[in-house]
Amino acid sequence: MNVNTLAEKFTDIYSIEPQGMSSAPGRVNIIGEFTDYNDGFVLPCALEFRTVVLFRAREDTIVNVHSLDYPTEKESFSVAGKITTGPSQWGNYIRAIVFVLKRAGYSLPGMDILIDSNVPQGAGLSSSAALEVAVCGAFNHVADLGLTAQRIAVYGQEAENDFMDCQCGIMDQLISVKGDEGKALLIDCQSLETETISIPEDLMLVIINSNYPRKLVDSEYNQRRLDCEQAAAKLGVETLRNTTMDKLVSIASKLTINELKRARHVISENNRVIKATEALQRNDIDSLRELMSASHLSLKHDFEVTVPETDGLVEICQNVLGDKGAVRMTGGGFGGAIVCLCRSEDVLKVKSAVDENYEKQFNLKADVYVCKAGDGLKVISL
Numbered sequence: 001m002n003v004n005t006l007a008e009k010f011t012d013i014y015s016i017e018p019q020g021m022s023s024a025p026g027r028v029n030i031i032g033e034f035t036d037y038n039d040g041f042v043l044p045c046a047l048e049f050r051t052v053v054l055f056r057a058r059e060d061t062i063v064n065v066h067s068l069d070y071p072t073e074k075e076s077f078s079v080a081g082k083i084t085t086g087p088s089q090w091g092n093y094i095r096a097i098v099f100v101l102k103r104a105g106y107s108l109p110g111m112d113i114l115i116d117s118n119v120p121q122g123a124g125l126s127s128s129a130a131l132e133v134a135v136c137g138a139f140n141h142v143a144d145l146g147l148t149a150q151r152i153a154v155y156g157q158e159a160e161n162d163f164m165d166c167q168c169g170i171m172d173q174l175i176s177v178k179g180d181e182g183k184a185l186l187i188d189c190q191s192l193e194t195e196t197i198s199i200p201e202d203l204m205l206v207i208i209n210s211n212y213p214r215k216l217v218d219s220e221y222n223q224r225r226l227d228c229e230q231a232a233a234k235l236g237v238e239t240l241r242n243t244t245m246d247k248l249v250s251i252a253s254k255l256t257i258n259e260l261k262r263a264r265h266v267i268s269e270n271n272r273v274i275k276a277t278e279a280l281q282r283n284d285i286d287s288l289r290e291l292m293s294a295s296h297l298s299l300k301h302d303f304e305v306t307v308p309e310t311d312g313l314v315e316i317c318q319n320v321l322g323d324k325g326a327v328r329m330t331g332g333g334f335g336g337a338i339v340c341l342c343r344s345e346d347v348l349k350v351k352s353a354v355d356e357n358y359e360k361q362f363n364l365k366a367d368v369y370v371c372k373a374g375d376g377l378k379v380i381s382l
């Protein structure tokens with residue numbers, strides 16, 4: 001929805017005009033899966049899909065929130081006193097941001113908020129991070145908190161970890177804040193240093209959501225994180241970033257099979273991210289294909305987070321693209337999406353192959369999104 005129409009809606013609801021607009025994108029991860037919470041490397045890019053938050057500070061302590069995606073539900077709570085979870089599932093993301101900002105010692109005003117988004121939800125494109133970052137950007141603006149990009153990302157992650165009980169890493173929020181049009185971002189999740197990497201003009205990002213119903217995702221996700229932590233402890237390091245494949249092989253017998261497999265994925269995936277970054281800079285689709293394919297197999301066999309539906313989608317795309325594209329699952333796994341890098345002339349072939357084969361094989365319809373890399377968080381006064 002365009003800003004003027006959205007601003008009119010805001011005024012209809014709150015009988016006052018919005019004072020500002022904060023917007024943040026969803027993201028797709030090109031490579032580097034489950035490496036972020038192991039202090040490793042990731043290579044995501046922000047998408048052109050964005051979550052827009054219109055806002056106005058209030059004189060009192062009440063935060064009111066409407067989302068156009070949930071027209072029958074209104075969220076409302078006070079920033080004064082203890083912040084606890086409320087009855088609205090999506091409203092909790094806004095409470096989560098207030099919770100972490102208050103915990104960090106900031107005092108916040110009440111605020112009227114209207115949310116509009118075209119980031120697909122639950123598709124592995126991180127609509128939750130887009131929402132957290134946009135809301136945090138809004139509070140940063142009205143309360144003049146002076147937060148750096150990195151701090152906004154960290155508060156978004158803490159909101160998800162400490163309030164929403166999802167033990168995600170920093171990637172989704174950091175790319176949502178720092179995304180850059182036409183560019184991917186190499187993130188070192190240990191130092192939080194970032195480097196922008198241009199995506200060649202003729203390389204398209206095709207994201208395909210399997211629409212496989214994700215179940216038990218958080219508990220499985222959190223279990224993988226635990227496996228990694230236990231493997232690191234047995235390797236005598238704080239995180240898997242600080243070890244090597246040789247070291248892992250040398251103490252393999254001391255690890256459970258799951259610890260060994262999870263660690264093998266993380267260590268090998270970190271190497272692939274660095275190589276894929278170089279390949280992207282060279283516009284070298286052959287190397288990207290090999291690296292993304294190896295990443296997918298590692299996620300399937302060692303990290304065990306793929307499902308037949310995402311494996312099937314990867315196979316369908318690989319079959320139609322041959323040596324002209326690079327494909328793998330992306331995001332948190334257990335369903336969700338796959339990402340495909342290919343030349344623009346091959347996008348239609350991918351779409352028809354998915355149309356022809358996926359539903360036939362899996363009795364589900366896939367959603368296909370053809371995207372370019374978009375910008376990160378933007379906050380403006382209206």
Ligand code: ADP
Pocket residue numbers: 051067068069070089090091093115116117120121122123124125126127128129131
């Ligand atoms: P993903 O981040 O992969 O899209 P999640 O399950 O982590 O999936 O986050 C999706 C949740 O984020 C939604 O169920 C909802 O609670 C919240 N959310 C995302 N976008 C919006 C929106 N536009 N309005 C309200 N809530 C949203």
Ligand code: MG
Pocket residue numbers: 126127128129
């Ligand atoms: Mg999410």
